[in-house]
Amino acid sequence: MPHPQVNLRLGGAVLAMVLALACGTARATDWQLSIDTRLVSSDADRSVMDGGFGPVRFDREDAALQLGRLRLALTQAIAELWSVHLDASVYDDKGGALAGFSEAFVQWRPYPRAGYRLRLKAGGFYAPVSLENRAAGWDSPYTLSYSAIDSWLAVEVRTLGLEANLDWLGTRLGHDFDLGVTAAVFGWNQGAGTVLAGTGFSLTDRQTPLFGRVGQPGPPLPTSSEPFVQIDGRLGGYGGLEARYLDRLTLRVLRYDNRADPSATNTVANTIAWNTRFTSAGLRAESAGGWTGIVQWLQGETRIAPGGFEIEWPFESAYALVSRRWGPHTFSGRYDRFSVEVRGIDGDGAQSGHAWTAAYGFEPNAHWRFTLEWLQVQASSYNRDEYVGSPWSVQTQVQLAVRYSLGSTNR
Amino acid sequence: MRPPARRRKPFPVASLLMLLGVLACPAAGAANLVIRLQAMDGKVVPGAVITARPIDATARKAAAVHAVMDQVDRAFVPDVLVVPVGSTVTFPNSDSISHQIYSFSSAKRFQLPLYRGTPYPPVLFDQPGVVTLGCNIHDEMLAYLVVTDAPYFGRTDSAGSWSADLGPGRYRISIWHPRLHSDGADLERELTVGSDDRAEITVRLAKPLAPAPVNRPHSWDY
Numbered sequence: 296m297p298h299p300q301v302n303l304r305l306g307g308a309v310l311a312m313v314l315a316l317a318c319g320t321a322r323a324t325d326w327q328l329s330i331d332t333r334l335v336s337s338d339a340d341r342s343v344m345d346g347g348f349g350p351v352r353f354d355r356e357d358a359a360l361q362l363g364r365l366r367l368a369l370t371q372a373i374a375e376l377w378s379v380h381l382d383a384s385v386y387d388d389k390g391g392a393l394a395g396f397s398e399a400f401v402q403w404r405p406y407p408r409a410g411y412r413l414r415l416k417a418g419g420f421y422a423p424v425s426l427e428n429r430a431a432g433w434d435s436p437y438t439l440s441y442s443a444i445d446s447w448l449a450v451e452v453r454t455l456g457l458e459a460n461l462d463w464l465g466t467r468l469g470h471d472f473d474l475g476v477t478a479a480v481f482g483w484n485q486g487a488g489t490v491l492a493g494t495g496f497s498l499t500d501r502q503t504p505l506f507g508r509v510g511q512p513g514p515p516l517p518t519s520s521e522p523f524v525q526i527d528g529r530l531g532g533y534g535g536l537e538a539r540y541l542d543r544l545t546l547r548v549l550r551y552d553n554r555a556d557p558s559a560t561n562t563v564a565n566t567i568a569w570n571t572r573f574t575s576a577g578l579r580a581e582s583a584g585g586w587t588g589i590v591q592w593l594q595g596e597t598r599i600a601p602g603g604f605e606i607e608w609p610f611e612s613a614y615a616l617v618s619r620r621w622g623p624h625t626f627s628g629r630y631d632r633f634s635v636e637v638r639g640i641d642g643d644g645a646q647s648g649h650a651w652t653a654a655y656g657f658e659p660n661a662h663w664r665f666t667l668e669w670l671q672v673q674a675s676s677y678n679r680d681e682y683v684g685s686p687w688s689v690q691t692q693v694q695l696a697v698r699y700s701l702g703s704t705n706r
Numbered sequence: 707m708r709p710p711a712r713r714r715k716p717f718p719v720a721s722l723l724m725l726l727g728v729l730a731c732p733a734a735g736a737a738n739l740v741i742r743l744q745a746m747d748g749k750v751v752p753g754a755v756i757t758a759r760p761i762d763a764t765a766r767k768a769a770a771v772h773a774v775m776d777q778v779d780r781a782f783v784p785d786v787l788v789v790p791v792g793s794t795v796t797f798p799n800s801d802s803i804s805h806q807i808y809s810f811s812s813a814k815r816f817q818l819p820l821y822r823g824t825p826y827p828p829v830l831f832d833q834p835g836v837v838t839l840g841c842n843i844h845d846e847m848l849a850y851l852v853v854t855d856a857p858y859f860g861r862t863d864s865a866g867s868w869s870a871d872l873g874p875g876r877y878r879i880s881i882w883h884p885r886l887h888s889d890g891a892d893l894e895r896e897l898t899v900g901s902d903d904r905a906e907i908t909v910r911l912a913k914p915l916a917p918a919p920v921n922r923p924h925s926w927d928y
Contacts, residue, residue: 323803323804323821323823325803325804372804372821375819404842404843406806406808407810407842409810410810412842429927430925430926431925436925464840467838467840468838469838471916541917541919542846542919542920543920581920582920583920583921620923658923661924661925664925703802703803704802704803
């Protein structure tokens with residue numbers, strides 16, 4: 296698979312191409328640049344981001360000052376109905392930097408006709424699951440750390456393929472509802488499930504770049520993963536529904552199956568195909584008074600069967616989030632619970648726990664955002680018992696984030 | 707001497723409107739008609755579009771105008787624009803980002819890509835009706851153009867009032883509001899204006915308005 300440095304070069308080439316397109320056409324480029332720095336205090340185990348079993352992004356060995364995210368996003372119209380979207384990020388990576396595209400896709404967006412609207416996307420992007428990560432760069436406007444569900448998607452799950460979305464715009468026809476259906480075919484996500492089976496759920500906001508890796512390769516802990524690989528010749532797919540009541544309620548349901556053959560292996564790269572399937576459902580409600588409530592649930596399983604020896608990890612997570620906004624101030628609280636079981640071997644990868652997140656955000660203008668977040672994860676993990684010493688842990692991470700953004704979209 | 711005011715019979719509660727007011731009908735000339743619009747709970751309803759169309763006489767037509775529907779901070783400004791049939795509207799795009807304005811309403815179907823810094827010719831609205839405007843890039847953008855063939859029209863002010871000087875005769879009064887879903891027929895009433903004095907009507911809606919859009923920061927949705 297492409298090495299991160301290769302990704303950077305590839306990214307540079309794509310970026311240069313888009314900029315050249317932007318210069319060569321009358322159509323404007325919409326862009327956004329942001330830098331997010333963090334002051335961090337954590338008593339957590341070595342992070343899953345560093346190849347450990349710690350369930351949060353920053354651990355007790357991390358320096359207090361961290362790069363949260365450096366992000367450049369470009370949207371270039373290449374014809375009236377076609378546009379290219381690139382979302383590039385640099386994250387801290389234990390002394391180095393992890394860089395690449397979290398999303399990169401071409402979109403075809405014809406104008407709606409008779410109340411129906413079709414959209415096609417090709418490239419790498421997120422499946423429409425998350426109800427909290429609605430802001431630019433697939434970030435959450437409520438908390439710094441994503442829910443366990445969305446953290447898992449950020450780490451391991453991405454669509455590399457083609458997605459079609461058909462919306463019925465009832466609210467444009469005098470009704471109170473909009474309805475939408477989504478279907479996609481994709482490949483290169485047959486490593487999804489590796490981190491979940493190895494270290495369980497975590498709460499992070501570091502998005503693995505397309506074709507990037509999770510964790511650190513090599514000993515002592517073999518928890519490096521490359522989620523974006525294709526091992527057999529099979530394509531995955533998902534289908535989803537969305538219903539909206541005005542701009543108050545959003546309901547999303549999605550069924551995902553990467554359809555990998557669990558017995559397929561790549562002996563050269565020493566990788567196994569992980570067959571990962573899940574169903575998710577969520578509801579977001581908003582009030583005119585500034586309240587947001589979100590409940591989301593996700594359940595699925597990931598399995599491998601190298602040489603016919605099948606091991607399966609069923610997993611489930613749910614969260615409830617409540618947020619209240621007063622002008623530039625946003626107060627949010629979230630409760631997550633999560634579990635990973637294992638069938639076929641003795642306990643390896645099993646995890647059960649819950650987490651509390653409390654965050655205060657202050658957004659005085661379009662450029663600055665300040666966020667203070669407290670996150671505590673209480674979990675029991677088989678692998679923590681094996682490698683760290685005891686299964687049960689209470690781990691706390693506190694972050695103060697300062698983000699500055701500029702660009703054509705928020706001048 | 708001013709004749710006594712005639713109390714009108716309220717319209718059935720089952721309809722969308724209840725006329726609660728008093729219509730004073732003196733002798734001759736033009737009357738100043740004031741309509742006050744209230745929600746079910748008695749709160750004033752600003753921003754509603756009211757039109758008055760003569761039933762008997764051949765109405766003079768309101769002159770076509772040139773109006774502006776701007777795009778400011780990812781919103782249409784104004785959110786509702788009422789223009790006479792035959793008017794033209796310019797969409798200048800004061801934002802630093804691109805928009806793609808569309809309508810698939812039967813009164814006017816059009817598409818208009820608005821890239822910043824590029825002026826676009828005005829759009830002609832030559833059929834009466836409500837034109838729902840959207841942006842193909844920013845879903846949260848929504849506005850309405852009410853194209854009317856009525857000689858008298860306007861929007862209720864912050865006190866929920868609209869007024870016009872009408873000649874004597876019978877009129878069809880129509881009320882439209884973006885948050886009052888209706889096919890229009892149940893929001894129309896006939897009214898007789900008789901004279902040169904002031905007539906005030908309070909109209910109370912018998913159906914609740916849909917909730918107003920949530921005012922959330924742009925940074926929340928990309």
